[in-house]
Amino acid sequence: MKHKGQTNPPGRQKIINALTELMGTKDFQSVTTAEIAARAGVTEGLIYKYFKDKKDLLYQVLNDIFIQFNQSVVERMAGKVSAIEKLEIIIRASIEYYTANRVFARMLLLEVRNTQDYFASEAYAMVKNYARNILDVINDGIGRGEIRRGTDPYILRKVILGAMEHACLGEIIFAGQLDAKAITQAISNIIFNGARA
Amino acid sequence: MKHKGQTNPPGRQKIINALTELMGTKDFQSVTTAEIAARAGVTEGLIYKYFKDKKDLLYQVLNDIFIQFNQSVVERMAGKVSAIEKLEIIIRASIEYYTANRVFARMLLLEVRNTQDYFASEAYAMVKNYARNILDVINDGIGRGEIRRGTDPYILRKVILGAMEHACLGEIIFAGQLDAKAITQAISNIIFNGARA
DNA sequence: TTCGGTAAGTAAGTATTACTTACCTATGTG
């Protein structure tokens, strides 16, 4: 049966929680459907009532968390007018969120991108929207004269996204600590002021 | 039996080629050991003579390509003295190599990082060495006064690596075209001169 | 020359895993 996502029965949520918890200690590949069901206290079959397949479950979990993530970033930008200030908030908020919620970061940065069907998922639609917002801020910054005219906004976005993703990657993988504020300042300093002497 | 990697029997190479070819059209997960064996013209059992498991095969393929990649980057840097010039060569050579060899790029950026045992592999040791070289160039640049004193070399490395990886990601995933020279210039311009007006 | 060890490769399993099918049981609704 198709589950349209309009309701959220307890079993569905238990499955989502189970995967999220299990991915705190293992990567997606090595979490089995049997484990998920056992942890959720349901049968394996129920997973396939609510999710097309195991990957679809992952995408829906990611989607749920991404909604919260996006909301928290938008809230923190509220009231700011400077584009560069907004971009710095995006960088800092992202890094903080990644480190505070490593399962989310691992899913987003390491587990989903290797399969094509992710790019047809709702989760990816959210990510695209998030990326679109960053682009708007950049274009606004160019329009306002904060960002150098002639800067390719798409490339600047790639540099920002790439820098902050890569900045967290090591610590996410090796479970290290990182100082979000200091890293944000360092990244921002390089990207906006340039590394050249 | 353990294969120490000192010899390279035809079967082993055929298996490596088979996986490389198959990953031109499919992601690693959906390439089966049966397919690999069939394509290589050997039996499935032989895979496990030369490789610990399927993932280990992937790592060894990546390692082989990474050696060539690293060599090509080093060659292109030869004779240059300016650190920024060297870094620009690294960016450009990497982007060119990623686009010319998308299977390699997909392996390195999308397929291996999600499993812990990759970080114990020879391939990762190569990557670490490559990253170490970039750090040396950056530190040299700071010492020579090309790069602003006070720049955190580790963060600058993350910005460079992140930017160029992310710059290619979209095109690798969606099989798009990209102009390595133009992108290198744009990235380099942002990172070294800054995006601020 | 022969003997034995080892490297290359095969053939036929097996356990596990993602996923399916058929079924049960409430519960609200025309």
Next chain:
DNA sequence: CACATAGGTAAGTAATACTTACTTACCGAA
């Protein structure tokens, strides 16, 4: 009251990664 439907179960099944036991060929030394 009939019944459709939503939530959930139980018992499969095909496929897949990996194992075990075996064969054959080569090569150096006694």
